[in-house]
Amino acid sequence: MAEDFLTIKNVSKFYAGVRALDSVDMSIGRGEIHCLVGENGSGKSTLIKIIAGVVKPDEGEIIIQGKSYKNLRPIDSINEGIQVIYQDLSLFPNLSVAENISLNQLIEEKKKIINWKEVKNIAWDVLSIIKKELDLNEKVENISIANKQLVAICRALIRNAKLIIMDEPTTAITKKEIDKLLSVILDLKERGISTLFVSHKLSEVLQIAEKVTVLRDGKKVGDFNAGELNYDTLSFYMSGKKIDHSVFDYKEDSEQKTLLEVKDLSKKGQFEDISFKVKPGEIVGMIGSLGSGRTEVALSLFGLNKPNSGTIFVNEQPVKIDSPRKAVSLGISYLPEDRLNQGLFLRQSIQNNIVVTNLKKLLSKFRLINNSKKYQYAKTWVDELSVNVPSLEVAVQALSGGNQQRVVIAKWLATNPKIFILDSPTVGIDVASKSNIHNLIRQLAKNSIGVIMISDEVPEIVRNCNRILVMADGRIVREVNTIDITEDELFDLVSSNSKNSEG
Amino acid sequence: MTGTIRSNQIQKIFSQNEAYLSLIIVAYSILVTSLNPSFLSFENLLDLGKSSASLGIMAIGVFVVLLSGGIDMSFTAIAISGQYIAANVLIASGIDNIYFAFLISCMVGLGLGAINGLIISYFRIPTFIVTLGTLNVFHGILLTVVGTKAVNSAQLPDCFKKFGATNVFTIVKPEGGSYGLSIFTVIFIALALLTWFILTYTRLGRSVYAIGGDMEAAKRAGLNVFSIQFFIYCYVGILAGIAGVLHVSLIRYSNPTYLVGSELSVIAPVVLGGTRITGGSGTVIGTILGVAMITLLNNSLILIGLSSFWQEFFTGIIVAISVSLSSYQIRKSMMI
Numbered sequence: 001m002a003e004d005f006l007t008i009k010n011v012s013k014f015y016a017g018v019r020a021l022d023s024v025d026m027s028i029g030r031g032e033i034h035c036l037v038g039e040n041g042s043g044k045s046t047l048i049k050i051i052a053g054v055v056k057p058d059e060g061e062i063i064i065q066g067k068s069y070k071n072l073r074p075i076d077s078i079n080e081g082i083q084v085i086y087q088d089l090s091l092f093p094n095l096s097v098a099e100n101i102s103l104n105q106l107i108e109e110k111k112k113i114i115n116w117k118e119v120k121n122i123a124w125d126v127l128s129i130i131k132k133e134l135d136l137n138e139k140v141e142n143i144s145i146a147n148k149q150l151v152a153i154c155r156a157l158i159r160n161a162k163l164i165i166m167d168e169p170t171t172a173i174t175k176k177e178i179d180k181l182l183s184v185i186l187d188l189k190e191r192g193i194s195t196l197f198v199s200h201k202l203s204e205v206l207q208i209a210e211k212v213t214v215l216r217d218g219k220k221v222g223d224f225n226a227g228e229l230n231y232d233t234l235s236f237y238m239s240g241k242k243i244d245h246s247v248f249d250y251k252e253d254s255e256q257k258t259l260l261e262v263k264d265l266s267k268k269g270q271f272e273d274i275s276f277k278v279k280p281g282e283i284v285g286m287i288g289s290l291g292s293g294r295t296e297v298a299l300s301l302f303g304l305n306k307p308n309s310g311t312i313f314v315n316e317q318p319v320k321i322d323s324p325r326k327a328v329s330l331g332i333s334y335l336p337e338d339r340l341n342q343g344l345f346l347r348q349s350i351q352n353n354i355v356v357t358n359l360k361k362l363l364s365k366f367r368l369i370n371n372s373k374k375y376q377y378a379k380t381w382v383d384e385l386s387v388n389v390p391s392l393e394v395a396v397q398a399l400s401g402g403n404q405q406r407v408v409i410a411k412w413l414a415t416n417p418k419i420f421i422l423d424s425p426t427v428g429i430d431v432a433s434k435s436n437i438h439n440l441i442r443q444l445a446k447n448s449i450g451v452i453m454i455s456d457e458v459p460e461i462v463r464n465c466n467r468i469l470v471m472a473d474g475r476i477v478r479e480v481n482t483i484d485i486t487e488d489e490l491f492d493l494v495s496s497n498s499k500n501s502e503g
Numbered sequence: 504m505t506g507t508i509r510s511n512q513i514q515k516i517f518s519q520n521e522a523y524l525s526l527i528i529v530a531y532s533i534l535v536t537s538l539n540p541s542f543l544s545f546e547n548l549l550d551l552g553k554s555s556a557s558l559g560i561m562a563i564g565v566f567v568v569l570l571s572g573g574i575d576m577s578f579t580a581i582a583i584s585g586q587y588i589a590a591n592v593l594i595a596s597g598i599d600n601i602y603f604a605f606l607i608s609c610m611v612g613l614g615l616g617a618i619n620g621l622i623i624s625y626f627r628i629p630t631f632i633v634t635l636g637t638l639n640v641f642h643g644i645l646l647t648v649v650g651t652k653a654v655n656s657a658q659l660p661d662c663f664k665k666f667g668a669t670n671v672f673t674i675v676k677p678e679g680g681s682y683g684l685s686i687f688t689v690i691f692i693a694l695a696l697l698t699w700f701i702l703t704y705t706r707l708g709r710s711v712y713a714i715g716g717d718m719e720a721a722k723r724a725g726l727n728v729f730s731i732q733f734f735i736y737c738y739v740g741i742l743a744g745i746a747g748v749l750h751v752s753l754i755r756y757s758n759p760t761y762l763v764g765s766e767l768s769v770i771a772p773v774v775l776g777g778t779r780i781t782g783g784s785g786t787v788i789g790t791i792l793g794v795a796m797i798t799l800l801n802n803s804l805i806l807i808g809l810s811s812f813w814q815e816f817f818t819g820i821i822v823a824i825s826v827s828l829s830s831y832q833i834r835k836s837m838m839i
Binding site: 086088090091092093094095099103104106107108111112113114116 | 703704705706707708709712713715716717719720721723724725726779782783784
């Protein structure tokens with residue numbers, strides 16, 4: 001391509017004397033699909049904000065379509081055709097698809113009176129650009145996340161977008177939907193519209209991107225053609241460390257009793273005939289795309305999703321788990337996928353978050369909470385799991401993803417669980433912390449806890465589990481010992497099954 | 504796409520909400536008529552239309568606030584302030600003119616509504632707390648500064664009484680006496696239409712829906728949330744002012760301690776009409792149906808012979824049931 005759409009030269013940004021970005025160069029060609037990756041705090045979001053004109057760089061220049069900007073304002077960025085789709089999409093759930101798409105234009109044109117025909121026509125025109133059909137009258141709250149993304153993309157296109165920046169667009173959609181999104185992006189590419197992806201999921205980055213820019217600690221590690229990279233090299237570039245990729249080593253002890261057994265568990269519309277066993281010290285992986293029933297099964301084991309039929313045995317005794325309280329009393333803990341909303345009280349202190357599962361132990365003889373006991377207790381766990389915290393009084397929301405996850409784990413370990421179900425324990429956590437969490441999980445297994453690990457990342461499952469259950473369409477389609485399968489085979493198995501479900 | 508088909512069904516259920524409510528209203532009317540045949544007479548219906556107008560107008564105001572994701576608890580204090588001040592000013596000045604009364608009452612409403620709007624949009628305090636506070640402040644000021652003495656029927660300027668008796672058309676009964684369509688009902692319908700128009704066909708109205716749907720997204724889209732909220736609370740204030748005048752014209756008596764305390768019976772029809780208490784969703788038609796249902800219920804309790812104290816009980820039950828039902832529906836639609 002003759003001329004790049006966007007070139008960034010020597011851009012630096014300081015926050016309170018700390019370099020958030022250090023002389024970063026980057027260029028995005030017309031119609032290019034470019035990925036920006038980096039760990040938390042690597043400067044990705046700062047860079048996006050600079051491109052959007054929301055944050056002013058302290059040094060460097062931004063050249064958009066050959067025009068150099070020293071002082072890029074948000075409105076300049078929009079006028080040049082740069083549109084950012086934030087992770088939360090910023091749509092109006094209660095308004096129709098058509099209105100969500102055209103609202104911005106109506107605001108821009110300063111119209112006082114709404115012409116509904118025009119609203120629909122605007123929406124219709126844009127949808128035809130991405131060759132997709134959506135029910136224009138449907139409220140956005142009733143459509144899938146993937147379709148919401150399409151609405152957000154349409155809204156960006158309406159402002160004549162030439163570069164669409166998507167912040168973590170694939171976190172909440174299924175594999176099938178990711179493919180659909182990808183096809184939309186390819187259509188946009190044909191029209192000369194560039195895409196800048198920001199993502200944490202390395203396998204996806206490799207699948208989608210043409211070019212990858214890696215940031216670490218505010219510096220650019222390099223630009224790569226996606227073809228040159230693989231999972232390991234990419235995670236090395238991101239973290240700067242050789243990550244321990246040793247495989248979980250499990251020695252079976254045939255004398256050991258079965259800790260958890262699930263027999264023919266079914267719930268209408270969610271999962272069917274789920275049967276498996278877990279022994280102490282095992283890490284059993286459950287892999288499948290979003291919608292395969294993996295989380296639903298886990299919720300049933302934790303008493304949050306009543307199954308229609310089937311039996312659960314704990315220590316070879318049949319049990320009825322009808323509430324989380326019951327689950328905890330049986331020694332089952334559950335780490336939810338959505339750690340921010342379901343796993344933590346974000347505004348509460350670290351200390352309060354850790355002790356919440358075990359308040360009874362902290363009561364004084366007057367049945368009041370003993371504060372010094374509480375502090376000691378929380379402190380023990382923070383040290384035990386080496387959570388990196390400034391103070392126990394700090395609100396959990398101030399911690400990094402990896403440390404937050406440790407707080408959730410600490411909270412559950414405090415209940416002394418026998419069975420620990422971890423649903424996507426490393427979602428949104430950077431590569432280095434990820435491997436620390438993995439080590440922690442292995443440690444749990446060493447202490448004879450039976451672990452069930454749910455994930456949709458093949459390498460994570462293969463490296464950390466001794467046995468793998470592949471789920472699709474609410475069924476376990478394959479159960480296999482990890483030593484009998486390679487990463488590639490598993491990847492094929494998972495993706496072929498999630499394709500089938502499209503049928 | 505299965506997603507689209509499924510959500511279409513959900514949408515149908517939601518618009519069915521209003522159909523269900525209409526059905527219940529009809530069924531209930533038939534039931535009451537079978538117990539007391541005078542109920543379903545044309546005369547009684549027109550009378551209900553008249554007596555429910557001030558409730559209906561306040562309900563429309565509450566509807567707009569709920570739509571925007573807020574709540575207003577102070578509108579009863581605004582309505583009674585407008586009414587009581589208007590009555591007293593008319594007496595003191597000797598100007599016996601209903602338009603003047605409306606002007607004063609609406610100005611009071613606008614002013615008090617603006618105070619709500621300013622506090623809410625400027626300090627970003629939860630609307631419930633703000634308006635619960637101003638409810639007491641407005642009422643307190645009215646009682647201490649303006650007065651506590653009720654204006655009785657003899658003192659009340661004639662224009663109120665004349666206005667209260669104005670019919671758009673009158674039917675003379677063969678056995679003597681007459682009844683007709685009150686101007687009150689016409690005002691209520693006109694305001695409902697105006698509100699519907701604003702909400703459906705103006706950018707301002709769509710912005711009310713937008714901030715009720717997602718405040719943060721509205722800010723990012725470049726909407727001026729400050730001025731939208733300010734408008735909403737001013738609008739509610741004016742509606743409360745109008746309702747206040749209708750109220751005094753109906754009962755021919757202005758007591759500054761009236762209305763305040765009846766907030767729930769105004770919120771009830773709005774919620775019953777399907778307006779989501781968390782904002783962003785609801786219709787004017789639903790609100791009107793809600794008002795009709797509540798009016799019907801209150802009126803029929805008396806006709807059936809139950810004490811009027813039961814009204815409070817039933818109003819509470821209705822709010823509880825309809826809020827639970829709509830949140831259940833939302834939860835169900837999310838789980839499918």
